[in-house]
Amino acid sequence: MKRLVIIGAGISGLAAATAAADARQGDELEILVLEAGPKVGGKAQTIRRNGYLLEAGPTGYLDNEPLMDELVQKAGLEKLGADDAAARRFLVRDGKLREIQASPPRFLTSGILSPGGVLRIATEPFRKQKTDPKDESVWEFAARRLGPQAADRIIAPMVLGVYAGDAKRTSLSAAFPRMAELEAEYGSLVKALISLRNQKGKTSGGPAGPSGKLTSFAGGLDQLPLKLAESCQARGDFQVRLNTRVETLTYGIDSARPNDDPGGNPEAKPGVWNLRISSNGTTKAIQAEAVVLATEANVAAKLLASPAPDIATELKDIPMPHVAVVGLGFGPDALAKAPRGFGALIQRGGGIRILGVLWDTFLFPERSPDGTVLMRCMVGGATDPEAAKLTDEELVALTHADLTKLLNLDGTAPIFTEVVRWPNAIPQYEMGHLARMDRIHTAMASLEQTAPGLYLAGNYTAGVAFAKAAKAGDAAGREAAERVLKDANRPSQA
Numbered sequence: 001m002k003r004l005v006i007i008g009a010g011i012s013g014l015a016a017a018t019a020a021a022d023a024r025q026g027d028e029l030e031i032l033v034l035e036a037g038p039k040v041g042g043k044a045q046t047i048r049r050n051g052y053l054l055e056a057g058p059t060g061y062l063d064n065e066p067l068m069d070e071l072v073q074k075a076g077l078e079k080l081g082a083d084d085a086a087a088r089r090f091l092v093r094d095g096k097l098r099e100i101q102a103s104p105p106r107f108l109t110s111g112i113l114s115p116g117g118v119l120r121i122a123t124e125p126f127r128k129q130k131t132d133p134k135d136e137s138v139w140e141f142a143a144r145r146l147g148p149q150a151a152d153r154i155i156a157p158m159v160l161g162v163y164a165g166d167a168k169r170t171s172l173s174a175a176f177p178r179m180a181e182l183e184a185e186y187g188s189l190v191k192a193l194i195s196l197r198n199q200k201g202k203t204s205g206g207p208a209g210p211s212g213k214l215t216s217f218a219g220g221l222d223q224l225p226l227k228l229a230e231s232c233q234a235r236g237d238f239q240v241r242l243n244t245r246v247e248t249l250t251y252g253i254d255s256a257r258p259n260d261d262p263g264g265n266p267e268a269k270p271g272v273w274n275l276r277i278s279s280n281g282t283t284k285a286i287q288a289e290a291v292v293l294a295t296e297a298n299v300a301a302k303l304l305a306s307p308a309p310d311i312a313t314e315l316k317d318i319p320m321p322h323v324a325v326v327g328l329g330f331g332p333d334a335l336a337k338a339p340r341g342f343g344a345l346i347q348r349g350g351g352i353r354i355l356g357v358l359w360d361t362f363l364f365p366e367r368s369p370d371g372t373v374l375m376r377c378m379v380g381g382a383t384d385p386e387a388a389k390l391t392d393e394e395l396v397a398l399t400h401a402d403l404t405k406l407l408n409l410d411g412t413a414p415i416f417t418e419v420v421r422w423p424n425a426i427p428q429y430e431m432g433h434l435a436r437m438d439r440i441h442t443a444m445a446s447l448e449q450t451a452p453g454l455y456l457a458g459n460y461t462a463g464v465a466f467a468k469a470a471k472a473g474d475a476a477g478r479e480a481a482e483r484v485l486k487d488a489n490r491p492s493q494a
């Protein structure tokens with residue numbers, strides 16, 4: 001029987017396996033998902049302790065991708081939209097919390113921008129459109145259209161909130177393609193916003209991206225990967241092997257490391273992908289006709305070092321900063337002081353080190369015991385690499401100090417703490433990312449001639465959002481399965 005191996009059981013790997021099983025349509029194809037960790041879900045991990053439910057990674061996903069509904073249905077789950085409180089968003093400037101007001105007079109007095117800064121936005125429709133195709137950073141774009149003040153005070157904190165990234169290094173067309181499209185389509189972001197608001201029933205969202213409701217599940221976001229893997233395995237769609245790390249990946253017999261080389265794979269076979277996998281202290285070799293790489297970019301770079309060194313070099317250069325997620329639970333005093341809202345983005349330089357805070361208690365039910373509030377903060381990212389060196393105690397202390405300043409929590413100590421570290425948290429879509437992806441696609445096409453059947457999925461390919469990673473996995477899994485089956489069904493030349 002032919003075999004398709006999917007490396008990584010995050011949402012992109014599981015979506016790949018699900019799509020491959022759909023594409024198989026009763027044909028003979030073994031679909032095997034190999035996951036290094038003890039659980040499926042990748043970054044989507046939910047911690048349940050002492051009555052708190054803390055998302056270690058993504059808070060939820062925006063329900064504007066039909067694929068997500070299909071996966072939810074396959075998992076047998078009921079999706080849960082965030083509370084209306086999620087519509088209230090805050091921004092911290094000069095160490096002070098300010099609500100982002102939708103109405104222009106209120107926005108004017110919110111203190112987020114000076115009157116000059118507001119005036120600069122008001123003149124945005126009269127600014128010239130960019131015509132040259134050169135890549136532009138998110139900050140450059142925002143400064144050109146909305147003014148440097150709005151770029152510093154609104155857009156840079158947003159890039160920190162979404163990518164833990166630096167707006168001056170993040171590519172507009174790669175990270176926020178919607179903004180670039182709106183400028184091209186409407187000639188102005190302000191005009192685009194007004195026009196989209198007037199188009200009744202259209203869920204086009206703001207300039208930063210497509211809208212959609214923040215969605216999760218009663219038991220947390222990890223329910224989707226867990227139940228999806230469970231129900232698909234029960235149906236015989238695919239198999240997942242946990243605690244199974246792919247150590248090396250080669251195509252055929254590696255000429256640089258032939259089978260008798262001490263560093264080679266003694267069981268490598270010609271004409272197929274050869275994987276060395278380790279599980280519970282033992283290493284063995286397996287083969288596959290096709291492979292979907294659904295790992296983080298840095299892991300994909302390591303695995304491709306031998307079969308595709310040019311692609312490996314490109315992937316290695318995608319920055320993946322460290323992010324720590326620090327969850328703090330507080331009692332009734334803090335509950336009374338925390339605004340009922342989504343959370344706050346933070347402008348750098350105002351004496352606050354956290355990248356942002358989310359008030360989970362107000363987003364979904366039963367995230368913390370009655371009379372308490374769960375606040376989840378991100379620390380580190382592209383602009384604060386030093387944070388990776390902090391101990392858990394230091395991370396808790398700095399987060400507590402920042403929240404105390406923001407919410408006047410004087411004397412209120414946390415009654416619950418949790419620290420989760422992601423050493424390679426989020427791929428940075430820096431300037432030139434799309435050109436890099438073009439080079440990778442070209443190199444993949446030529447690899448297909450000599451080593452056919454390799455597919456890339458994951459959040460560095462077509463968007464970092466959970467649903468985008470799922471979409472990339474879906475496309476890769478479907479294509480990989482169709483290709484293997486097409487080859488298997490081709491009449492023999494002999």
Ligand SMILES: Cc1cc2nc3c(=O)[nH]c(=O)nc-3n(C[C@H](O)[C@H](O)[C@H](O)COP(=O)(O)OP(=O)(O)OC[C@H]3O[C@@H](n4cnc5c(N)ncnc54)[C@H](O)[C@@H]3O)c2cc1C
Nearest residue numbers: 008010011012036042043057058059246458459464465466
């Ligand atoms: C702190 C944080 C907050 C986020 N918040 C949001 C949010 O609110 N909304 C949103 O839409 N997105 C959010 N994201 C982004 C989103 O979570 C990710 O982009 C998405 O989950 C990535 O899925 P993936 O399957 O591509 O990769 P991953 O989830 O990283 O999965 C990769 C898998 O590959 C496995 N693996 C690695 N190496 C090997 C190997 N050698 N052999 C076998 N398996 C291997 C890993 O163990 C892992 O399970 C957030 C990310 C982080 C880190």
